[in-house]
Amino acid sequence: MSIPVRLLSVATAIPPHELPQGQALEVARRLFGERFAGFDRMAPVFASTGIRMRHLVRPVDWYLEPRGWPERTQAYLQGATDLFVQAATTALDEAGLTGGEVDIILTVSSTGIATPSLEARAMGAMGFRPDAVRIPVFGLGCAGGASGLALGSRLAASSPGAVVLVVAVETCSLAFRTDELTKANIVATALFGDGAAACVLRAGEAGFATLTGTAEHTWPDTLEIMGWKVDPTGFGVIFDRAIPPFAQANLRPAMDEMLARQDFAVEDVDRFICHPGGTKVVEALESCLDLGQGALDHERGVLADHGNMSAPTVLYVLDRARKAGLPRRSVVTSLGPGFTASTVTLAA
Incomplete structure (x- = not known):
C-alpha cells in the first residue's frame, strides 16, 4: 500500500512595491490614452477586474521607461529570487524544517528566463544541500500552481519520506509593454501582478x-x-x-x-x-x-x-x-x- 502524500504547509510572499488599481488606471491613461484610439472604451476594465491592489518587483516609475531583454531579465533574476527565498523560508518554517532537509525542489515560473534557475540562485540563502534534486519548470503559466502541486505530489509519492518543496514564482509585471498598443496589452496592464507561493509535501503522517x-x-x-x-x-x-x-x-x-x-x-x-x-x-x-x-x-x-x-x-x-x-x-x-x-x- 502506498504511503499517502501530505501537505505540510503553504506560504505566500509579495514584493515591496504597491500599485493601487486607481493609480494603475492613471498610469495607463498617461501612457496609452493619446496613442491608443480605443483606450476610453477599454478603461472600464480596470474597475471590472475586481482588483484593488497589486504588488510589483520594481517601483512604478521603472515601468514607464523603455526596457529591453537585459533590463527585464536582471529585474526577474533579482525579484524572483528574492520572492523564492521569502516564500520557501516561510513554508519550511511552518513545516518545522530547514533548507538542508529538503530533498527535491520544484520551481515553477514562466515570466522570466534564468539559467542557472531560481532554486540554484537561492541555494546559498536557503541552505539547500548539494545533493538536493532541482526541477525547474517553465511554460505552465496560470496553470502552474495546480500543475506544480500535482507534480510535487507525484515526486513525493515516488520517494517516500522525501521532503518536496514546490515554489511558484511569477513577475508578470516585467512583461508590461509601453510599445504594445493592443487590447490584450491593456487587459494585461489591468490584471497582472507579482508574487510567489510555496508548499512543502511529504509522504507520511504529518500535515493538514x-x-x-x-x-x-x-x-x-x-x-x-x-x-x-x-x-x-x-x-x-x-x-x-x-x-x-x-x-x-x-x-x-x-x-x-x-x-x-x-x-x-x-x-x-x-x-x-x-x-x-x-x-x-x-x-x-x-x-x-x-x-x-x-x-x-x-x-x-x-x-x-x-x-x-x-x-x-x-x-x-x-x-x-x-x-x-x-x-x-x-x-x-x-x-x-x-x-x-x-x-x-x-x-x-
Missing part, C-alpha cells in the same frame, strides 16, 4: 491535508487562447480568445471527466479552490460548476488584494481556504496556456 488525486485536460487546437509571444523587447501577452466564455462552455465536461477518473463527481466536492483569472473568469467558474454566485469568496479576495499573479495565485487561495478550515474534500484547479485545466484533489 492529503493529496488523493491529480488530473489534467488539454483542449485540442487551443494554443492561441493565451501565452507569450517573444520579440527583441521581451515577452508580450497573447489573449486571442476570450477565456470566460471558453471556460463557461468547455470546463464542466472536462471537469466531469477528470473527477470521474477518481470515482467521484462535481457534486461530491465540498470546495473548489480556483485560480481567479479575473472577475468574469470567477463568475464563469461558479456558473459552469453550479457553485452558486459568490461561492468563490476566497478567490475574489485574493484577486482584490493581489490581482492575477499567474501560477502562485491559486496557492494564495489555498492558503486562505485552509486557514478558514478545509472541508472533507477540495479540488484545487487552474486554467492556463495549452489550453489546459489542471486539478489536485485534497482530503482534510
